[in-house]
Amino acid sequence: MMAYIKAISYYLPDGVVTNEDLVAQFPEWSVEKVAKKVGVNLRHVAADNETAGDMAENAARRLFSEYNIDPKSIDFILLCTQSPDYHLPSTACILQDKLGIPTSSGAFDYNLGCSGCIYGMALAKGLITARIAQNVLLLTAETYNKYLHPSDKSNRSIFGDGAAACLISNDGIAEIGNFSLGTDGSGAEKLIIKTCGARQKQPTGISTVDAEGHICFDDYLYMDGGGIFNFTLEAVPAMMKDILKRNDVKIDEVDYFVFHQANKFMLDTIRKACVLPKEKFYINLEETGNTVSSTIMIGLKQCIDASTIHKGMNVMISGFGVGLSWGGTVLKF
Structure with a gap:
C-alpha cells in the first residue's frame, strides 16, 4: 500500500517583527544587511500566551475547513515540536480532544527540529503501509522565539514561529517515495x-x-x-x-x-x-x-x-x- 499527501495548510501567528524593528534594537545593523544575508524581511512571533499546541490547532482547523475534512475521519495524530505545551502529557493527546478526533485514534508528540517534517512523513507512511492507520494528521509547530535571548540578534533575525498541518492517506495529490x-x-x-x-x-x-x-x-x-x-x-x-x-x-x-x-x-x-x-x-x-x-x-x-x-x-x-x-x-x- 502506498501513502499520499492529501492536503496541506499552515498557520502563522499575528505578531510580527520586521527588520526595521530589529535595526531599532541593534543600530549597528542595517535593514539591507539583514535582508540580503538572511533573506527575511519579517518573521511572525507567537504571543506570550500562544503555544505550539495553539498554533497546531489553528493549522489543523484551517486544513479541515479548506479541504472539507471531517475530523472524525482522522485515526492518528503526529505532532512534531520542541516546544510542547507540557512535559507531559503529549500535546497531541490534548489536540485529539480539542479537534474532535475520535478516541480510537493514536496520538503522540515527537521531538525534532528542522528535519521533523520529513521524519513525520516517514512515520505516517509506515503507519499507513502497515495498515495501522488510514488517515494520519501530521502537525508541525514551533515557538523558537520563546527560547531566544533578547540580545541574540543573529537568531532573532532568522527564526519565525509557525505551524503546518498535513493529511497523509492511502490516496491523494502526491505519492510519498522512499526515505x-x-x-x-x-x-x-x-x-x-x-x-x-x-x-x-x-x-x-x-x-x-x-x-x-x-x-x-x-x-x-x-x-x-x-x-x-x-x-x-x-x-x-x-x-x-x-x-x-x-x-x-x-x-x-x-x-x-x-x-x-x-x-x-x-x-x-x-x-x-x-x-x-x-x-x-x-x-x-x-x-x-x-x-x-x-x-x-x-x-x-x-x-x-x-x-x-x-x-x-x-x-x-x-x-x-x-x-x-x-x-x-x-x-x-
Whole structure:
C-alpha cells in the first residue's frame, strides 16, 4: 500500500517583527544587511500566551475547513515540536480532544527540529503501509522565539514561529517515495538549550563566548552557525544522492526542490554546491523566516497554490539541522 499527501495548510501567528524593528534594537545593523544575508524581511512571533499546541490547532482547523475534512475521519495524530505545551502529557493527546478526533485514534508528540517534517512523513507512511492507520494528521509547530535571548540578534533575525498541518492517506495529490534518513548525535551541542530538561532542571544563568564571538546562554537556544553550516554542506549532497538512489530517479528527472528554509545564504550555497538550477529551487523566507519543522510544508503549500508544483512533477524535499539529523524523499505529484 502506498501513502499520499492529501492536503496541506499552515498557520502563522499575528505578531510580527520586521527588520526595521530589529535595526531599532541593534543600530549597528542595517535593514539591507539583514535582508540580503538572511533573506527575511519579517518573521511572525507567537504571543506570550500562544503555544505550539495553539498554533497546531489553528493549522489543523484551517486544513479541515479548506479541504472539507471531517475530523472524525482522522485515526492518528503526529505532532512534531520542541516546544510542547507540557512535559507531559503529549500535546497531541490534548489536540485529539480539542479537534474532535475520535478516541480510537493514536496520538503522540515527537521531538525534532528542522528535519521533523520529513521524519513525520516517514512515520505516517509506515503507519499507513502497515495498515495501522488510514488517515494520519501530521502537525508541525514551533515557538523558537520563546527560547531566544533578547540580545541574540543573529537568531532573532532568522527564526519565525509557525505551524503546518498535513493529511497523509492511502490516496491523494502526491505519492510519498522512499526515505533517506540520518543522525549524528556527536553534533548535538551545535544547536541546543542546555537547561530546563532532566539533565539540568534549573536555569544556571551561565553564559560563555564561542569561537565566533557569539554569547552562548545556557538557558536560551544556542546555535553554532559555522558548525551547522559545515554540517549541512557535508550532509545534504550525500543525502541527495541517496534519495535519488532509493527512489530510482535521476537528478534531471526531479522537477523541483523544496528544502528546509534555513536562511537564504545557506540555501544559495547548497544550491550551488549541488549544481541545481535556480528556477527549480525554492527559496522564500521573506515573510515567514525559518519556522523550523514547518518550512517544508509551508513551501509545498505555497508552491501548490501558485501552480509552481503541479500534477506530473517529481519534487525532492529534504530537511536538516538540530540533532544533528537529516532526511528527504521524492514526492510524485
